[in-house]
Every structure is written in C-alpha cells, then in structure tokens.
Amino acid sequence: MLELVNVTKKFRGGFTLGPINLKVNDNEILVMIGPTGSGKTTILNLISGLLKPDSGSICINGVDITNLPVEFRKVGYIFQNPSLFPHLNVYENISFGISDKRRRSDVESIEDPGITKLIKDLGISHLLTRYIQGLSGGEIQKVSLARMLVTRPRVMLMDEPLAHLDSSTKRKLRLQLRRILKERQIMPTIYITHFEEDVYSLADSVSLLQNGLIEHTAKLETLLTYQNNNNNNNSTSLFQPNVFNKGERGGGGGNYLEGNVIKSKDGVTIFKMGPHLLEVIGDYSVGCKVGIIVRPEDIILSKEIVKTSARNVVRAKVLKTHNNHHNTGVSNIHLITEGGFHIISRITNEAKIDLGIKPDDVVCAIFKASSPHVVREEY
Numbered sequence: 001m002l003e004l005v006n007v008t009k010k011f012r013g014g015f016t017l018g019p020i021n022l023k024v025n026d027n028e029i030l031v032m033i034g035p036t037g038s039g040k041t042t043i044l045n046l047i048s049g050l051l052k053p054d055s056g057s058i059c060i061n062g063v064d065i066t067n068l069p070v071e072f073r074k075v076g077y078i079f080q081n082p083s084l085f086p087h088l089n090v091y092e093n094i095s096f097g098i099s100d101k102r103r104r105s106d107v108e109s110i111e112d113p114g115i116t117k118l119i120k121d122l123g124i125s126h127l128l129t130r131y132i133q134g135l136s137g138g139e140i141q142k143v144s145l146a147r148m149l150v151t152r153p154r155v156m157l158m159d160e161p162l163a164h165l166d167s168s169t170k171r172k173l174r175l176q177l178r179r180i181l182k183e184r185q186i187m188p189t190i191y192i193t194h195f196e197e198d199v200y201s202l203a204d205s206v207s208l209l210q211n212g213l214i215e216h217t218a219k220l221e222t223l224l225t226y227q228n229n230n231n232n233n234n235s236t237s238l239f240q241p242n243v244f245n246k247g248e249r250g251g252g253g254g255n256y257l258e259g260n261v262i263k264s265k266d267g268v269t270i271f272k273m274g275p276h277l278l279e280v281i282g283d284y285s286v287g288c289k290v291g292i293i294v295r296p297e298d299i300i301l302s303k304e305i306v307k308t309s310a311r312n313v314v315r316a317k318v319l320k321t322h323n324n325h326h327n328t329g330v331s332n333i334h335l336i337t338e339g340g341f342h343i344i345s346r347i348t349n350e351a352k353i354d355l356g357i358k359p360d361d362v363v364c365a366i367f368k369a370s371s372p373h374v375v376r377e378e379y
Helices: 040-048 090-096 113-121 137-149 167-183 196-202 220-229 349-355
Strands: 002-010 016-024 029-033 055-060 075-078 155-159 189-192 205-210 213-219 255-265 268-273 276-281 289-294 300-302 312-324 327-337 342-348 362-367 373-378
Touching: 002 040, 016 040, 016 055, 016 213, 029 040, 029 167, 029 196, 040 075, 040 155, 040 189, 075 137, 090 137, 113 137, 113 167, 137 167, 167 196, 167 373, 196 289, 196 373, 205 220, 213 220, 255 276, 255 342, 276 289, 276 312, 300 342, 300 349, 312 342, 327 349, 327 362, 342 349
Parallel strands: 029 189, 029 205, 075 155, 155 189
Antiparallel strands: 002 016, 002 055, 205 213, 255 268, 255 289, 268 276, 289 373, 300 362, 312 327, 312 362, 327 342
16 A cells, blocks of 8 residues: 655745645555646655655555655656667666666566566567667657566556557557556556546546645546536536646547447447447457447437437436537537436537427437447456
C-alpha cells in the first residue's frame, strides 16, 4: 500500500498543496484527474523523492520513505517526455536500469523469460537493435515503459505518458498498459491524465484534485453509479468541464458502456450489457470484459423500435434534457439504461420536439456497431 498522510508543500507565489491524505492499495491503479496547476505532478514528485514535503509522511507498505533518497525508494516514474539515451540502442536502454548487479542485486536479468515476454507484449522485439533517433513517439514511450518495468518498482508513477501521442497509438497503448501492469503486478500505480478515455481504460479508482486538495476519491464502479444517480446540474461531479482535454474523440462527454463478450467472429464482437446484447467492430476474447466509448452525436433516439442498419438498440428512460451550452440548437438527452448505465444522446432541438421527448419517457437509444471504440479489455 502507498499512503500519504497530511502531506503539504508550499511554493513561492502562494500555491499550497494539501494537506493530502491518500491510500492506494497494492493491486490498484489510481487515475488522478484535475485542472492544470491543481498539484497532480507535485504529488508524484513528492512520492518519488524529487521534492520533499513541508509536513506529513509518505509510506510504502507501512515503511516511512518521506526522507529516503530517490535511489532507495524503488519508485518507477514515467514522464510525458521520456529521456532515453541516444547513444544506446533499444536493448541497451531497456537493460540500463538492471545492468549494475552490484547496486541492484534484487532485479531480474534482461534474459529472464518474463522480461522477454514484456518486450513481446509491448510489441518492440523487432526494435532491440535500433537506436532511439529513428523511433516513433509511441515506440519511444514503450521503450521507456519497458526500461522502468524491468526494475520491478514497488510503486509506479505515470505523468500523462500518452499525452503527445496520436489517438490511434493512444488507444492501442491504453489496452496494453493496464493488462501489463496487472499481469506483472506493478502496483500500486498512480496515473495522471487530462483525457477521459484514460480513466475508463485504466482506472480501478479515480481521484479529483482541485486547487491543491483532493476533493473526492472513488472506485470507478462507484463513480459511474454516482453519475447515474446524480442528476442535479449544480451537484459536484468528478467529470467537470475544466478537467479533461476536449480535443480527443470521446473526451469530455463520451458514453462509457461495458459488458462481457459472448461471441466474436469475422471481425464483429457481441457483448452482454445487462439485458442488452451489443455489437462492436473487432475481435475480442470470449469471456473477457470490454469497455467501449460512444459519442453522444452517434446515438439516435426513437420512441419505437425501428428497422435500421444500426445493430445496437438499448431501451432507456429519459432522466432530463437541457440545451447544449456549446450550441443552443442542440439538446443533451440524459438517459439511464435498464442495465444501470448513464447515456447522453445529443440531438437537435427540432428532433427533440418532433419526438416529444420529456423526462420519464422510455426511448430506444440506437447506434451502429462501427460507432464505438473499445478502450478496455480485461480478462
């Protein structure tokens, strides 16, 4: 367990972090969100030893490491911009952290089968003899991750490691990252992000940081239930407008749905979400849990089941409707499915009037199998 108890840090200019009280269990990935400047990176720097708190304590497995030097903490830290050695090839960069056996006698050898599997899982086996200069951003971040993971840190810290990658690379790495951290038991992990999809893809728990203070921490399942049952526009939500980057598909308002795969054939996967069977494009293992994100604009509404090429039809009750603050000609329709998932559909005001949609109505939410993209695959 990683635990911060009454940790504070003051900076010139008036910003004060804390007091911070936080527990992250040894099998847990905690995703930390919050506006820029709220203190997220400062917390990681305090845990890693790059900064020293003014007060409070930091413990790993009950051992106080508050004043322990960086090199003895065994804390892994992945940054937005990884620093790899340009004069070393990929293999040498990965093995650098474990090459000094006199100093680090407790770590694995690079020839260990587990390390070979890690390199294979990350898809960088073919890069081992190449130098850093010719690698893509995604490949560089994978090498940085491998170099850190082979040292088997007790705690992993990740500060927006996917922020500068293209959307396609992000989606692939998200799916790999949670699986690898879980399989190799590199936890507790704290992952900082400004992307909503990172929360759904990676989190066991979520913390919201505002103005140097943790406002709320919850399990992801609790958070989803909280959002479903919290329909007051003035109420506090972890998913506030100033928290997430809006530039990525699904960020700042994507609908997250999940269920267990029951069939996968010919590039189409069927999974069960409550009483509903949903289809998505792609091949995923039968029995695994998948999570998808669907954009509100991709969900059409009908008061009756209609014949359409869209394969997914979900019955849901209207919770509330309100005008979209970005476009007054568009309404957000908040729905709750029979399986308990919260969905937002975004339709024109004219369509809302034509359909006569009002709170407590039961409607069909319809979307194509090609509309969602999978952000979580868990066995």
